[in-house]
Amino acid sequence: MPQPCSIEDCTRTPRWVCDCCQQNLCLQHLNEHNDLLISQLNPLTLEIKALEDCLQALNIQKTIDNSREKLEEWRDDCYKKIDCLFEQKCRELDQVINEKVDQQREELNRIHLKITELIDAQETSRQDIDLLTSTIRQLEININNIEQICFTIVTSPLVIDDTFIFIKETTEHELDLSTLSPVYGTIHRPKGSSGPLTCNDRYLLIHQHPNLCLYDREMNIAKQTLWRYGRIWDMCWSSTLVNNTQNIINTDQHENTAHG
Ligand SMILES: [Zn+2]
Ligand SMILES: [Zn+2]
Structure with a gap:
């Protein structure tokens, strides 16, 4: 005798295996x-609607703005570097020309004074006149030459690499160590070296007992100097102080300033 429907007390003939409960x-x-x-489809539709609203209300602008701010900081920083080099080269140009003009002005003043002295004394010689005349001719040539000076400006194009900016997705507040670049090089620290270090975009300053060392980007020692002021507690880099590579080093004795 075939089995009846699997539902309790139901005596009807089973027709099919139910898809939801796998019973006959x-x-x-x-x-x-x-x-x-x-009937379970309706609540699912409601959930979908709620998620659609949620997606609509997402504050993506804030996420975009925060990251854009970082990109803009990078852009401003690059612009500043270009402006700085441009202004430095403009000053160099001015300086070259001004030095030449000043030199001729000094020479003119010197000759003028000499002639005034001779006139005041009411005394001169043929030799004086010849010498003054040839000096004046030379000055004339020199002054005309200043306008003829040309500069050859050799420039290299600025190569901007896509890898200067790397965008990686992280969740908020997550410190993702994989975003750190791979180890570039290793510096052996002698025993007794102080921990603090500081850098700018060209050099790294660290204490390598008994010296203070300035490493370049290739990890070569660009400069080193003997450090006699005891343990270093802190360092910071200041490009606004004299020379662009001056650092303030804080020791336990007193504050010292090291010229890099
Ligand atoms: Zn049944
Ligand atoms: Zn079923």
């Missing part, structure tokens, strides 16, 4: 189970 059910119970399944 009669037609009526199959329909009931089917209706039950369909």
